[in-house]
Amino acid sequence: MTPTRKKRLAVIGLMVLGVSTATAIALVALNDNIRFSIGPSEIVAGDFPEGRQLRLGGLVAAGSVSRDPTSLLVTFDVTDCIHDITVNFNGILPDLFREGQGVIAHGTLDANGMFQAHEVLARHDETYMPPEVARAMALAGGNEVCGEPIEDHIASVEAGY
C-alpha cells in the first residue's frame, strides 16, 4: 500500500466513523424528543408511554374553559366525545381557540391525571382539521354518541346565562 493510499483509507475510515457516530447520536436524540400523538380515550385507558412528551388532540369541550381571574392560568377539557381530559395551561391561547373546535396540546400528564400543557395549537380555519384531532375522534368512534357529554356542557352553559 502506498502512503497516499493509506492516508486516503484513513480519511475514509474517519469519515465512516464520524457519520456512524452522528447517526447513533441522532437516533438517541430522536427518541428523546418525539411526542406521541394521543387522544383522551387512550389516556383514560392508560394506553400511552409514560413520562413522555405527549401531543393530545381533540375538541375543546363546550363550556369547559375557565380562567384564573388574576393570572393567565387557564383550564379546559379536551374531549373526543367519550372521555374528557382536563388541560392546564399558563399562557396565551392561539387565535382560533374556541369551544367545540379542534385543538392540540403539547405537554405531559401529571400524577392527578391532569394534562400540563406548555403549548396549545388550534386549527387555522373552518375547513381544516388537525389529523390528531381527527384520529382521536375516529378512535373514540366505537362507543357512544358524541352528543352526550357535550349536550351536558351546553345545558350548563345555557343555565348560566
Added chain:
Amino acid sequence: MIRMLIPLLVFVGLIGLLLISLPTAEQRRQVASPLIGREVPNFTLPSLHEPEVSYSTADLRGQPFILNVWGSWCFSCRVEHPYITRLGEEAGIPLVGFNWRDERDDALTWLSRFGDAWTFHMVDEEGRAAIDLGVYGAPETFLIDHRGVIRHKHIGPVDETSFADLMRRIEEMRQEAGA
C-alpha cells in the same frame, strides 16, 4: 459500479416510504365520523326563510333525508352547489340545508343568486347544534335513514364521483325504508 448505485437505492427507499405514506394522508382527510351508525342528535332550529318556524330532526323520523351543511361564507359550498342542486332534484328524499355560522341576509342573497334546491333550511347561527353533529367544517353532507341513523358523511365539496356514491347510498336507504 455497485458503490455508485448506493444513492439510487437510498432514493428508491425514500420514494417507497413516501408512497406508503400517501394513503395515510388521504385517510386523515376523510376520517370516519364517530357518529356513523348512531342516531342523529335531536335538535330544534329556526327555519332560514321563516324565522318564527322551527324544525327538529325528530320531525323527519320515518323517512330518509340528506343534511347538507353550508354557509354563504364558504367557497367550497359554492363549488358543490350544482351537485347539491342535482341531489335536490334527483334524490327523491328531503334535502335539508344546515346553514352554519352565517348571517341570515347573506344566506338568503346567496340562495337567490345561485338557486335553492333544498327542501328547507335550518339555521345554526351559534354553531351549537353543529357541535352535536360533529361538524368539522363546511361543506359536509350527511345521509340519515328512516330510523334516524346517520349512515354516511361526506366531508368537503361534493363532486362527480362523490355525487354518484351518494346517489347509490340514497337508493339503498330508500329501498330499506320501503321494505
Added chain:
Amino acid sequence: MIAEFGQISLILALVLAILLGTLPLWGAYRQNDALMNLAPSLVAGHFVFTLAAFLSLATLFLRHDFTVINVATNSNLLLPWYYRISATWGSHEGSLLLWILMLAGWMLAVAVMSRKVLPKVFLTRVLSVMGLISIGFLLFTLLTSNPFDRILPGPIDGQDLNPLLQDPGMIFHPPLLYMGYVGFAVAFGFAIAGLLGGRIERDWVRWSRPWTLMAWAFLTGGITLGSWWAYYELGWGGWWFWDPVENASFIPWLLGTALIHSQAVTEKRGAFPAWTVLLAIAAFSTSLLGTFLVRSGVLTSVHAFATDPERGVFILAFMAVVTGAALLLYALRAPRIMTGKGFDFVSRESALLLNNVFFAVSAGMVLLGTLYPLIIDFMGWGQISVGPPYFSAMFILLMTPIVMLMPLGPFSRWGQDNLKRVMAPLLISLVVAIVAGLAIAALLGAFNLRAITGWIGGIWLIMGSLSYFWRQKSQSRFKLPRGQLGMVMAHAGVGVFIIGVGMVESMTYERDVRFGAGDTLEVAGYRFHLHEVASVKGPNWIADEGRFTVYRGDREIARMQPQKRLYHRGQQVMTQVALRPGVFHDLYIAMGEPLEDGTGDWSIRVHIKPFVRWIWGGAFLLGIGGLVAASDRRYWRQQRAEAEREARAEDQGAQPA
C-alpha cells in the same frame, strides 16, 4: 378571455418545453447543428409564453375576476392592489406558475449569459435537461392545479387571501425562495449534461459555479425573509420552528452549501468530481422533495398549502422519474469521469471535504427528523412528531466543528500543508475571539454557555475572515477577486449570525402577562404601560389595539400598538405584533386574547430579544456574499485562456511560496 389567454399560453409553453426537451437533445447526440441551434429560440419562446400566463393571472387578480376559482378563493374586493398581486403566488396553483416562470427565467439567463463560454453541445444539453424539468411542472399545473379554472356564474365577492399572507414580507418571500429552489435546476442541468457527455471538465464546473452561487444566495435570502416573517407575523416571537415546511427549504440549502464548496475543489483541483455531481443532483432533488412534502399532505405543518394527495402522487412520480433517471445515469457514468490529484491530510481539499461531510450529514439529520414520523407510522409504532430540541441538539453538534474549522480553510494550501503554518496567521484572531468573547458576554451579563459560545465563535469567524481579507489585500498584486471577497463576506456573515443566535437563545426575556388598562410591567429595565385597548378599522379588517408606552427609567422611548385583527371575510383572526427594532435588542408586544371574565383585561406577550437582528443581518450578509462571489469576472470571461491565467494567478495569491 384573459383566463383563456393564460391557459393557451401555458399550453403553448408546454409544447415548446416538449420540443426543447427532445429535439436539441437529439441534435446534441447526433452532432446535428440545425437541431441544436433550435434550443435558444425555444428557450426564449418558452419564457415568453410562461410570462404571458403569469401576467394573465396577475391581471385577473387585479381586475377582480371572480369567475376564476383561484381569484375567488384568494382575493376579494377589499384586498389592496399590492396584495392582489402577491395573491397571484399566494395559492398552490399560483405558486406553481411562479415556479415555472422562474425556471423559464433561469433557462433564458443561461442561454444568454453562457452562450459564449460554453461549448454548444454542452449548452444544448443543459437547456434541454431544464426543458424536460419544465415539462413535468407544466403538466402538473395543467392537469392537477390549473390556476385558470372557471366557475360560472362567479360569486359576487371572493373569499380572502389568508391574512397571514397579507404582509410585505410575504410579497417577496416566495419569489426569492423559488428563485433558489429552481436555480438549483441549473446546477442539476450542468451535472446531467456532464454525465451525458461522459466526462466532467473543470471548465464546465467553473461555468456552473456562478449559477449555483446565485441560486444559493437567493435561497439564503428567501429562507431569511421567511424566518423574519414568521418572527413578527406568527406572534410567537420565534425565528425558526423546525417546522416541516421550513425543513423542506433548509435541506436543499444545506446541500447547496456543500455543493458550492465542492465545486470549488472540483474546479481548481479536479478532485471529487463524482461527489460534486451527486450533490448537484441531491440539491435539486431535495427541492422537489420539499415541494412534495409541502403540497401532498404527507406531513402536517403550521403553514402548509391546502393539501391534496392526488397532487402528491403526481409530484412523487415526477420526482421518481427526474431523480431516479439522474441517479441511474450517475451510476452508469460516474465511474468513468475524471479523478483529480491526490491530497494530504492537512490541505485545502481536506478542509473542504470536512465542510462537505458536515453539511451533507446535517442535511441527512434534518431529513431524518422530518421523515421520522412517517417511518414510525409505517412501522406501526404509533403517531409521533419530532420536537425542535432534536434538531437544535443535532445542529449544534454538527455545526460546532464547522465553525471551529471555517477560518482555517481559506488559509490552507491546495495539496499539502501543515497545521502550524495554517494556524500562524490566525493565532491573533483566536486569542482575540476568546478574550473578547468572554469579556463581551460578561459585560452584557450573559455569562452562560450559549452566549459565550456564540460570542467566541462569532468573533473567531469575523476576525478569521477579516485577517484573510487583509493578508490577501496586502500580499496580492491584483485586486482581490470578487470570488474571494464574497467568501470573506459570507464567512463573516455566519459569525454575525452565530452571535445573534447565541444571544437570542440564552438572553431573551419572555413574559406572558395579564394586562388591564393602566397596568404596568417591568422587564429588564423597561417599563411597559398600557393606556387602553381601543377599536380600530383597516381596509379589510377591524381590530382591538393595545396602546402601550415604553419607558426606560423615566424616559419615554417608544409607543407601541399591537393589534388583534379580525378579517371580515372568513372571520379570520390575526395577531399584529408591535415591534421596536434595534441593533442590540427588539422590544416585541403581541396581543393574546381578551380574557372573558368581565374585567376587560387582555393576555399580552412581551418579549425583549437581544441581538435578534443579527440573525437576519448575518444571513443577509451570507446571501450578499454569494451574489458578490457569483459576479466574479472569472466566471463570465469569454476567452477561456484568459480565465485560466487569472485562475492560476489567484491560486498563487492564495499560497504565496
